[in-house]
Amino acid sequence: MRNILIILLASFVTIAIKAQQDITLEDIWRNYEFVPKSVPGFNFMSDGRHFTRLEENVIKKYDITTGEYVEDIFDASAIAGQKGFSGEMDRYSFHSDESLLMIESNSESIYRRSYLANYHVYNLQTGELHAIYEDGKVMNATLSPDGNYVAYVWDNNLYYYELKSETTLPITYDGSKNAIINGVADWVYEEEFSIVKTFWWSPDSKKIAYLRFDETNVREFTMTKYQNKLY
Numbered sequence: 190m191r192n193i194l195i196i197l198l199a200s201f202v203t204i205a206i207k208a209q210q211d212i213t214l215e216d217i218w219r220n221y222e223f224v225p226k227s228v229p230g231f232n233f234m235s236d237g238r239h240f241t242r243l244e245e246n247v248i249k250k251y252d253i254t255t256g257e258y259v260e261d262i263f264d265a266s267a268i269a270g271q272k273g274f275s276g277e278m279d280r281y282s283f284h285s286d287e288s289l290l291m292i293e294s295n296s297e298s299i300y301r302r303s304y305l306a307n308y309h310v311y312n313l314q315t316g317e318l319h320a321i322y323e324d325g326k327v328m329n330a331t332l333s334p335d336g337n338y339v340a341y342v343w344d345n346n347l348y349y350y351e352l353k354s355e356t357t358l359p360i361t362y363d364g365s366k367n368a369i370i371n372g373v374a375d376w377v378y379e380e381e382f383s384i385v386k387t388f389w390w391s392p393d394s395k396k397i398a399y400l401r402f403d404e405t406n407v408r409e410f411t412m413t414k415y416q417n418k419l420y
Contacts, residue, residue, distance in 0.1 A: 235287060246278050248290075263290060263313065272320035274309050284336045288314050291332060291339075300376060303328065303385045310339060310352060321350050322357070328373055329386040333394035340372075340388060340397055347372035347388055347399055360397060367409065370402040378402075
């Protein structure tokens with residue numbers, strides 16, 4: 190019995206060693222053969238029975254238990270051209286009561302996780318559409334818990350937009366490039382801690398807490414791009 194166990198153990202060790210020899214750095218870092226597979230674009234609904242997916246600029250609703258299609262919740266083409274909306278969606282999210290839809294479009298990458306985008310809020314009950322900032326792209330637009338406001342960052346300053354009056358007011362004034370950042374993490378926090386948005390609504394939607402980063406004394410340096418890539 191002991192001999193059989195030794196033979197089996199030796200076989201497993203041999204198999205393990207061979208398996209390790211078959212794994213190369215090219216497979217790991219160039220071909221990405223061992224990256225976990227996933228299915229992106231899911232948003233589970235509050236009823237616990239349905240989920241939604243974005244398919245060709247249409248948000249479709251499915252039954253979790255059967256995987257069967259139920260209905261279209263929103264078709265972006267229906268409001269194309271309104272309030273500067275192109276009719277194409279990159280991402281979307283629901284307000285907690287699922288009456289409001291936050292739409293992101295024309296995304297422009299900054300670093301690994303941060304990006305600029307055009308943001309719109311669409312009321313699924315009334316059909317009303319709001320452009321959060323019509324003059325350009327902003328970062329991290331976030332609906333307040335009561336659904337009446339949207340906070341966002343533009344040019345390193347934090348703002349909030351009131352849906353009812355369609356007015357925008359600044360929260361900070363001192364934001365500046367390579368110096369002061371309000372409401373958004375600097376590159377180090379983003380890269381090492383996977384943090385981008387650094388502001389939070391209070392539960393009653395009356396206050397916003399935010400982080401302020403001071404990079405005034407951080408010097409600039411040149412980074413070489415190899416093969417026209419950042420890293």
